Amino acid sequence: MIVFKLLVTSAIFFALIPGHAMASSVDYSLDIETAFNLESDASSKNQITFEPEFTHAVGSADLVSILRFRHEFENMLEPGQHRQSSRSSLTKRNLINSHSAFELRELYLDYYKDDMFIRIGKQQMVWGEADGIKLLDVLNPQSFREFILADFNDSRIPLWSVNINKSINDQLNTQFIYIPDTTYHEIPERGSAFEFSSPVLVPNVPNNQNILTFESKKPADVVFDGDYGARIYGFSNGWEFSLNYIYHYLDTPKISVQESLLGLHVISTYQRNHTIGGSFNFAIGDWVVRGESAYKTNQFHYFEDSNGKVGSFDSGELSLLIGVDFQGINDTFVSSQLYASRINHYQQQIIKDEVDYQLTFLLERKYLNENLIAKILFINSLNTGDGLVQSEVKYLESDSLTLTMGLDIFHGNDKGLYGQFDQNDRITFGLNYSF
Amino acid sequence: MKNHFMLITFVATFSTFVSSQELPDGAEIIDKVNQIEEGAYVTRNLHMKLVDRRGKVRERHTISMRKYYGLDKKTIIFYITPTNVKDTSFLTIDYADSGIDDDQWLYLPAMRKTRRISSGDRGDYFLGTDFTYEDIKKEGKIAAEDYTFETVNATEVDGYDVVVVKALPKNEEVAEELGHSMAELYIDAEMFVIRKSKYWDVNGNDLKTITTREISLVNDILTRHRIEVENHKTGHQTTFTFSNVDYETKVDDSIFSEISMKRGWKQ
Numbered sequence: 001m002i003v004f005k006l007l008v009t010s011a012i013f014f015a016l017i018p019g020h021a022m023a024s025s026v027d028y029s030l031d032i033e034t035a036f037n038l039e040s041d042a043s044s045k046n047q048i049t050f051e052p053e054f055t056h057a058v059g060s061a062d063l064v065s066i067l068r069f070r071h072e073f074e075n076m077l078e079p080g081q082h083r084q085s086s087r088s089s090l091t092k093r094n095l096i097n098s099h100s101a102f103e104l105r106e107l108y109l110d111y112y113k114d115d116m117f118i119r120i121g122k123q124q125m126v127w128g129e130a131d132g133i134k135l136l137d138v139l140n141p142q143s144f145r146e147f148i149l150a151d152f153n154d155s156r157i158p159l160w161s162v163n164i165n166k167s168i169n170d171q172l173n174t175q176f177i178y179i180p181d182t183t184y185h186e187i188p189e190r191g192s193a194f195e196f197s198s199p200v201l202v203p204n205v206p207n208n209q210n211i212l213t214f215e216s217k218k219p220a221d222v223v224f225d226g227d228y229g230a231r232i233y234g235f236s237n238g239w240e241f242s243l244n245y246i247y248h249y250l251d252t253p254k255i256s257v258q259e260s261l262l263g264l265h266v267i268s269t270y271q272r273n274h275t276i277g278g279s280f281n282f283a284i285g286d287w288v289v290r291g292e293s294a295y296k297t298n299q300f301h302y303f304e305d306s307n308g309k310v311g312s313f314d315s316g317e318l319s320l321l322i323g324v325d326f327q328g329i330n331d332t333f334v335s336s337q338l339y340a341s342r343i344n345h346y347q348q349q350i351i352k353d354e355v356d357y358q359l360t361f362l363l364e365r366k367y368l369n370e371n372l373i374a375k376i377l378f379i380n381s382l383n384t385g386d387g388l389v390q391s392e393v394k395y396l397e398s399d400s401l402t403l404t405m406g407l408d409i410f411h412g413n414d415k416g417l418y419g420q421f422d423q424n425d426r427i428t429f430g431l432n433y434s435f
Numbered sequence: 436m437k438n439h440f441m442l443i444t445f446v447a448t449f450s451t452f453v454s455s456q457e458l459p460d461g462a463e464i465i466d467k468v469n470q471i472e473e474g475a476y477v478t479r480n481l482h483m484k485l486v487d488r489r490g491k492v493r494e495r496h497t498i499s500m501r502k503y504y505g506l507d508k509k510t511i512i513f514y515i516t517p518t519n520v521k522d523t524s525f526l527t528i529d530y531a532d533s534g535i536d537d538d539q540w541l542y543l544p545a546m547r548k549t550r551r552i553s554s555g556d557r558g559d560y561f562l563g564t565d566f567t568y569e570d571i572k573k574e575g576k577i578a579a580e581d582y583t584f585e586t587v588n589a590t591e592v593d594g595y596d597v598v599v600v601k602a603l604p605k606n607e608e609v610a611e612e613l614g615h616s617m618a619e620l621y622i623d624a625e626m627f628v629i630r631k632s633k634y635w636d637v638n639g640n641d642l643k644t645i646t647t648r649e650i651s652l653v654n655d656i657l658t659r660h661r662i663e664v665e666n667h668k669t670g671h672q673t674t675f676t677f678s679n680v681d682y683e684t685k686v687d688d689s690i691f692s693e694i695s696m697k698r699g700w701k702q
Contacts, residue, residue: 027518062701110698117694126547153545165694240551283536286555327553369485369671370563399493399517434518
């Protein structure tokens with residue numbers, strides 16, 4: 001990682017050699033967000049986030065840096081001194097105290113020449129056509145401090161990466177990705193507001209059991225443990241398409257629990273995997289149709305046997321998604337997606353169903369020349385019946401000030417992916433000031 | 436006295452009869468409008484000023500490029516300021532064949548990916564402005580296949596002689612798609628540029644008025660520099676001001692791409 005950091009720093013230094021014309025811009029964004037739990041009426045989130053973004057242009061290159069300072073008054077989302085064990089040393093946040101953190105959010109150099117575009121540094125990369133459901137969007141891990149309620153731009157964790165895009169012709173492009181950064185999903189720790197409890201996500205370990213040891217085996221070698229990906233994508237005859245491949249570690253750690261007379265030994269490991277897939281979209285009239293598929297060769301699934309012993313089973317998993325967007329009504333956007341996944345070589349003890357279906361529905365309407373936007377999103381697991389309803393009203397009071405109000409409602413079985421947070425329904429208020 | 440009145444009336448009527456006989460055919464005028472040279476490519480800054488009925492102002496600075504590929508054209512608009520829309524971009528491929536839907540994409544920085552959007556409803560308003568997608572696409576020209584045209588009379592707009600052409604959508608379906616049931620086009624009698632256009636909605640009510648205030652030659656190409664729209668239904672106004680218009684510097688094909696949209700506009 002140190003060598004990689006030196007390479008990035010050198011590239012940035014070279015681009016900034018004195019004598020080149022330089023142009024800079026600075027933008028600032030301040031967010032104040034508050035949430036109240038509808039069950040307890042207590043404040044569940046009270047945070048302020050400040051993000052300055054700097055852009056320096058030097059010849060053919062551009063240097064972009066985004067910093068983040070965050071202070072969480074209630075300390076419900078990440079209580080205590082979190083270890084950041086899922087982050088590599090260069091991606092860890094600087095913890096000022098248990099409530100405040102400073103972070104170099106992104107730092108990358110863009111170089112663009114002829115038919116090639118290279119972005120090197122700490123960045124976000126997004127693949128896929130799906131909204132809110134991740135099939136191919138696995139390049140960057142995510143912070144689940146608010147489960148899936150936060151915008152992906154906010155929850156996605158930027159990684160030190162090399163991202164090379166090259167045009168083959170006016171219809172076809174290629175992309176190559178190397179991610180030496182061994183940072184993975186940030187799973188909320190015990191006691192957090194959105195701590196996972198669904199057996200689909202974590203083994204069922206009773207709270208009264210004594211955890212003797214916790215061992216995390218996290219990859220660390222930047223070459224042998226790096227992620228490598230490639231994509232061919234293009235546009236032809238009204239169709240947009242993409243073929244994707246990535247050799248990577250699954251971002252969710254596999255938790256193994258070994259019981260002894262005195263208590264439990266918990267081991268967390270990360271699993272290597274190949275993900276192969278593709279996506280497409282086309283537009284016809286007022287409609288856009290989107291599709292995406294991904295096959296993971298080495299996914300793990302938790303099971304619980306008749307004696308109550310928990311474990312995990314590895315097998316391939318195929319995921320498919322089809323989505324339709326409709327814009328035939330003025331100032332209105334309607335979108336729906338059907339997602340299905342199938343576990344290979346299924347065994348009955350696996351907690352997750354062999355075939356799992358989810359449905360999403362989004363309705364967005366704009367008013368006052370797009371200064372007032374109202375939207376509602378439904379996400380439902382068709383297998384277990386649990387789900388999430390997320391609604392938001394956003395008002396652009398001025399070019400600098402945006403006000404938001406929202407409702408997040410979970411429902412269903414508390415063992416389900418969404419139902420596990422049935423007690424976390426909340427009303428949210430937000431203010432964004434940018435300049 | 437009565438004889439004088441009758442004489443004046445006769446002369447006025449005769450003059451009017453002669454004038455209407457001299458007015459060119461509506462379709463012929465539209466043809467001249469659509470033949471105005473636009474240049475094979477153009478780069479320009481665009482300042483958008485949006486004012487609501489209460490006088491609240493929003494401003495956007497953008498830079499746009501447009502390039503013709505035969506009769507088809509590609510246009511990309513990058514938002515530069517303010518911060519809350521910075522790096523948003525819009526790409527459209529407009530096909531000359533009216534039977535082929537245009538292809539459009541929107542890049543929202545918060546999503547970190549481009550989104551394919553449908554182009555079916557040409558009468559939808561463009562990104563919060565009072566211009567429709569059709570207005571943006573046509574850039575002062577008219578889709579002749581959508582209308583029947585009739586020359587109405589001659590008058591003046593901002594001191595320029597204009598011919599007024601009434602444009603009626605050919606059928607209800609086209610009217611619904613465009614969002615208006617009738618348009619009056621005030622076309623400069625010498626330059627054949629549309630100086631003003633008035634629109635009525637599908638129910639026959641006042642809809643909006645578009646006025647081009649500044650027109651001049653840039654690189655020998657007639658260029659509109661300032662266009663004002665007043666939406667009579669909402670009381671909202673939009674002003675587009677074009678500057679740094681450059682028809683000479685070649686626009687690279689690579690600017691019209693997903694990569695370009697994700698990168699954003701960098702000087």
